[in-house]
Amino acid sequence: MPGVDRRLLQNVDWLLLAAAGSVIALGTVTVATLNVSRAGDSLVYRQLFSVAVGAMAMVLVASIDYRNLVRVAPLLYLVGLAGLALVFVIGRSVSGARRWIPLGGVSVQPAELFKFAFVLMIVWVLTTRWAQPVKKATLAVAGVVFIVPFVLIVKQPDLGTALILAPVLGLLLIGAGIRLRLLGGVVAAAVALLPVVWFFLKDYQRQRIMVYLDPYRDPLGTAYNVIQAKIAIGSGQLLGKGVAGATQSRLAFLPERHTDFIFAVFAEMWGFVGCLVLLVCYAFLLIRGFDIAATAREPLGRLVALGATALVTAQTLINLGMVTGLLPIVGIPLPMMSYGGSAMVVSMMALGLLLSVRMRQFA
Amino acid sequence: MTVGVLVLFLVLVGQLWYLQVLEGERLQELSERNRMRVRPIAAPRGVLFDRNGLALVDNRPAFTLSLIPREMDNRDAVLGRLSALLRIPYAELDDALGRGPADSLMPVRVRRGLTLEDVARVEEWKLELPGVIVEVEPVRLYPTSHFAAHLLGYVREVNDEQLKQGRYRRGEMVGQSGLERLLDNYLRGQDGGERIEVDALGRPIRVIRRTEPHPGAHVVTTVDRRIQEAAERAMEGHAGSVVVMDPRSGDVLAMVSTPAFALDQFSGTISREAWIQLVKDPSHPMLNRTVQSQYAPGSVFKIIVAAAGLQETTLTPLDRAHCDGTFHLGNWTFRDWKAEGHGSVDLRAAIVQSCNVFFYQAGLKIGGATIARYATAFGLGAPTGIDLPGEKTGLIPGVRRSGRRPLYRGDTVNMSIGQGAVLVTPMQVARAMSAVANGGALFKPRLVQRVESADGRILHSDPGLVNGHVDLSPMVWAFLREVLIDVVNEGTGTAARVPGVEIAGKTGTAQIVANSKVSAGQDHAWFVSFAPARDPRYVVVVMVERGGKGGQVAAPIARQIYNAIFLEKVAAAGLAG
Numbered sequence: 001m002p003g004v005d006r007r008l009l010q011n012v013d014w015l016l017l018a019a020a021g022s023v024i025a026l027g028t029v030t031v032a033t034l035n036v037s038r039a040g041d042s043l044v045y046r047q048l049f050s051v052a053v054g055a056m057a058m059v060l061v062a063s064i065d066y067r068n069l070v071r072v073a074p075l076l077y078l079v080g081l082a083g084l085a086l087v088f089v090i091g092r093s094v095s096g097a098r099r100w101i102p103l104g105g106v107s108v109q110p111a112e113l114f115k116f117a118f119v120l121m122i123v124w125v126l127t128t129r130w131a132q133p134v135k136k137a138t139l140a141v142a143g144v145v146f147i148v149p150f151v152l153i154v155k156q157p158d159l160g161t162a163l164i165l166a167p168v169l170g171l172l173l174i175g176a177g178i179r180l181r182l183l184g185g186v187v188a189a190a191v192a193l194l195p196v197v198w199f200f201l202k203d204y205q206r207q208r209i210m211v212y213l214d215p216y217r218d219p220l221g222t223a224y225n226v227i228q229a230k231i232a233i234g235s236g237q238l239l240g241k242g243v244a245g246a247t248q249s250r251l252a253f254l255p256e257r258h259t260d261f262i263f264a265v266f267a268e269m270w271g272f273v274g275c276l277v278l279l280v281c282y283a284f285l286l287i288r289g290f291d292i293a294a295t296a297r298e299p300l301g302r303l304v305a306l307g308a309t310a311l312v313t314a315q316t317l318i319n320l321g322m323v324t325g326l327l328p329i330v331g332i333p334l335p336m337m338s339y340g341g342s343a344m345v346v347s348m349m350a351l352g353l354l355l356s357v358r359m360r361q362f363a
Numbered sequence: 364m365t366v367g368v369l370v371l372f373l374v375l376v377g378q379l380w381y382l383q384v385l386e387g388e389r390l391q392e393l394s395e396r397n398r399m400r401v402r403p404i405a406a407p408r409g410v411l412f413d414r415n416g417l418a419l420v421d422n423r424p425a426f427t428l429s430l431i432p433r434e435m436d437n438r439d440a441v442l443g444r445l446s447a448l449l450r451i452p453y454a455e456l457d458d459a460l461g462r463g464p465a466d467s468l469m470p471v472r473v474r475r476g477l478t479l480e481d482v483a484r485v486e487e488w489k490l491e492l493p494g495v496i497v498e499v500e501p502v503r504l505y506p507t508s509h510f511a512a513h514l515l516g517y518v519r520e521v522n523d524e525q526l527k528q529g530r531y532r533r534g535e536m537v538g539q540s541g542l543e544r545l546l547d548n549y550l551r552g553q554d555g556g557e558r559i560e561v562d563a564l565g566r567p568i569r570v571i572r573r574t575e576p577h578p579g580a581h582v583v584t585t586v587d588r589r590i591q592e593a594a595e596r597a598m599e600g601h602a603g604s605v606v607v608m609d610p611r612s613g614d615v616l617a618m619v620s621t622p623a624f625a626l627d628q629f630s631g632t633i634s635r636e637a638w639i640q641l642v643k644d645p646s647h648p649m650l651n652r653t654v655q656s657q658y659a660p661g662s663v664f665k666i667i668v669a670a671a672g673l674q675e676t677t678l679t680p681l682d683r684a685h686c687d688g689t690f691h692l693g694n695w696t697f698r699d700w701k702a703e704g705h706g707s708v709d710l711r712a713a714i715v716q717s718c719n720v721f722f723y724q725a726g727l728k729i730g731g732a733t734i735a736r737y738a739t740a741f742g743l744g745a746p747t748g749i750d751l752p753g754e755k756t757g758l759i760p761g762v763r764r765s766g767r768r769p770l771y772r773g774d775t776v777n778m779s780i781g782q783g784a785v786l787v788t789p790m791q792v793a794r795a796m797s798a799v800a801n802g803g804a805l806f807k808p809r810l811v812q813r814v815e816s817a818d819g820r821i822l823h824s825d826p827g828l829v830n831g832h833v834d835l836s837p838m839v840w841a842f843l844r845e846v847l848i849d850v851v852n853e854g855t856g857t858a859a860r861v862p863g864v865e866i867a868g869k870t871g872t873a874q875i876v877a878n879s880k881v882s883a884g885q886d887h888a889w890f891v892s893f894a895p896a897r898d899p900r901y902v903v904v905v906m907v908e909r910g911g912k913g914g915q916v917a918a919p920i921a922r923q924i925y926n927a928i929f930l931e932k933v934a935a936a937g938l939a940g
Contacts, residue, residue, distance in 0.1 A: 287368060
């Protein structure tokens with residue numbers, strides 16, 4: 001390991017770590033207040049375990065030179081694809097979706113971990129010699145790299161996770177200097193493809209989109225989540241109800257309250273003021289990430305930092321948008337807050353990439 | 364990039380501001396409604412069984428519309444919508460809701476017996492009807508709507524008067540007549556309930572606490588469903604009553620009063636008009652004629668007169684009288700039902716052919732006070748002690764009662780053929796006839812054998828009770844039995860004959876004094892009997908109001924009942940064998 005270099009340690013971005021640590025702490029406390037349990041154990045212990053594993057993964061990623069990581073990206077990518085394919089073979093099925101692979105005592109979600117490989121792989125594609133400058137051929141290769149896992153993940157089905165890949169790809173293309181006209185063309189083509197995608201969607205996924213367009217069309221069915229989340233958030237009002245008063249969350253009116261909808265729980269407990277604090281943490285984290293990308297010494301570092309930031313940003317914004325009722329409901333966890341090991345680990349690995357780029361910025 | 368992210372975050376902050384600050388109060392209220400709800404679980408009433416274990420009445424689930432006062436924020440609008448949706452008068456809803464406290468969590472039952480369409484409509488408009496729920500409650504299920512109506516009695520929502528006693532909760536179903544009323548405390552059981560959390564849309568989230576309902580206790584009656592059904596079939600189209608009793612125990616095997624009312628109309632919410640119509644019906648369907656109507660016994664009473672005379676030896680089987688169809692007493696002329704008379708008759712013939720003139724003379728010889736004493740000894744003119752509310756006492760003239768004039772000889776003449784002021788109920792006659800059949804024991808008519816809790820414990824049992832005794836010499840009992848057998852075999856009661864079964868019986872045709880000039884079709888027709896005559900197991904008393912002659916109207920009905928008892932039983936046994 002080319003890691004233990006004093007100069008590197010001097011350049012650790014403590015502010016970034018502090019922001020991330022705050023978010024993780026708030027998330028863990030929120031999970032702890034919910035009396036959700038699995039097999040008798042409070043979920044918070046599992047969450048703390050995930051944080052510990054994530055921290056180790058983060059340190060590991062940060063200690064490896066990101067250039068080496070990009071070099072082995074195709075390998076990681078193929079391993080990731082294999083994982084995605086494996087889900088269909090030995091995956092554990094939960095409420096109709098096969099997303100998990102049992103691994104020892106824990107379940108691993110390959111689609112989550114795949115995001116990490118995806119970021120590196122796209123960077124690898126965009127930085128190979130023949131890919132410069134970004135032309136249609138580059139786009140075509142990137143398209144293939146994108147579409148294969150996309151289809152596999154949609155098939156699980158896990159539309160949310162699959163959709164996250166798109167903005168990551170988009171931001172990386174922009175970062176790689178694609179001409180905007182070309183990108184516009186791609187987006188137009190994607191929009192033109194939407195009806196086809198609609199055709200492939202599952203019924204419940206279509207329902208969700210319809211409900212987003214008209215939340216009260218089926219208030220007891222699909223829109224239930226939206227309405228209950230809005231009630232939870234809104235009833236927190238300015239200062240929140242505190243832990244004991246958060247009936248929406250604690251009394252289980254809120255579905256998925258420890259995973260995708262954890263922000264609604266937080267909002268009910270701590271109100272508008274608490275939400276502002278949390279949002280400032282996230283905003284700081286993300287802006288810091290873009291800053292790391294902008295100040296990176298060379299294009300590869302810039303793209304890696306950009307990809308990692310894009311991944312966290314897209315998930316954060318889409319999750320918050322959906323929980324607050326601004327976007328249709330797609331199953332995306334809130335990075336570093338939602339309960340869920342794979343998501344936590346992959347988010348912290350992304351942080352590791354950012355730290356890595358930052359540390360080597362001055363090297 | 365940074366700018367873009369900042370803009371998106373500002374959008375989020377804006378949305379949060381909108382939800383938490385601008386809309387906060389409204390959403391806070393909504394979250395308040397994501398709360399507790401109390402859901403009562405009605406205990407099923409106990410089942411009534413016949414003596415052979417067949418159910419007389421059971422339960423079925425039914426839908427009840429209920430309102431939760433606390434959740435009715437927009438009360439008037441919701442009631443208006445509901446009224447239009449289910450076509451229930453607004454006033455009725457308003458009234459029902461207004462009777463309880465306005466902030467109660469307990470649902471107020473507004474209307475029972477919703478149809479499936481009604482339920483579907485309510486569910487469909489659920490969101491527009493906060494505080495409106497549909498409960499599932501067990502209600503009575505009757506074999507047929509009129510089956511044993513007076514015996515079983517109806518069950519109806521508790522009324523205001525009963526509420527004042529403080530034993531019932533509003534909206535509860537309470538037995539209002541018959542056995543349902545008598546045994547209500549046993550049958551009712553104890554309602555359970557659930558505390559559940561519901562969300563703002565009224566969907567149950569989870570059960571906090573559940574109290575299981577305790578079903579009501581089961582009742583084993585003395586009734587034989589097969590005989591009850593046969594008796595009801597036989598009485599179809601007639602007004603009157605039938606009592607079938609086991610003379611060995613006083614068990615009531617069947618108790619029919621016609622016309623009957625429809626039991627099941629009370630399961631739902633009966634409208635005021637329907638209720639008034641039922642109460643004011645000139646045929647009095649609510650009246651249990653077996654214990655609540657009093658009639659002159661007519662010639663049935665001759666059994667008592669004969670018993671009195673023989674026991675007091677003022678009358679012997681050898682006494683003869685010449686009957687030319689009329690009997691004179693001072694300026695009064697009393698007529699026989701047969702204008703040309705029966706000729707020379709002895710006591711046996713006088714009973715078999717039901718000669719009035721013989722009994723006019725015999726009555727005077729025996730004396731009115733003595734006849735009255737024996738009538739009383741046979742339990743006539745006094746309550747039988749049956750466990751049904753509202754039993755009438757009947758009347759025997761001359762029995763010491765303040766303010767009554769003494770018996771004149773004319774009264775005695777009338778009384779000796781069961782006319783005049785004599786009044787009895789069919790149940791009294793059945794009890795007296797049982798004494799004739801069993802040799803003098805008067806039983807308290809028994810309706811209930813035992814009450815068993817759902818887990819099989821005996822909560823109450825009625826071993827039967829002898830509450831009177833008629834002391835006659837065995838010779839007199841034997842004479843009465845032989846004569847009554849002759850009545851059916853060769854006298855006025857031949858229409859009751861059933862091949863292979865010896866039946867002892869007596870017909871009676873009671874003139875209604877006020878209408879004595881009207882045609883014979885206006886007389887009450889009686890037939891009282893027991894069988895098998897030498898080993899009596901069944902007493903059958905038939906009374907048809909304004910039916911005509913006892914031998915022509917009542918006796919055939921008794922025959923149908925005996926047919927069911929004996930012949931169909933044989934047939935059933937044959938099939939089983």
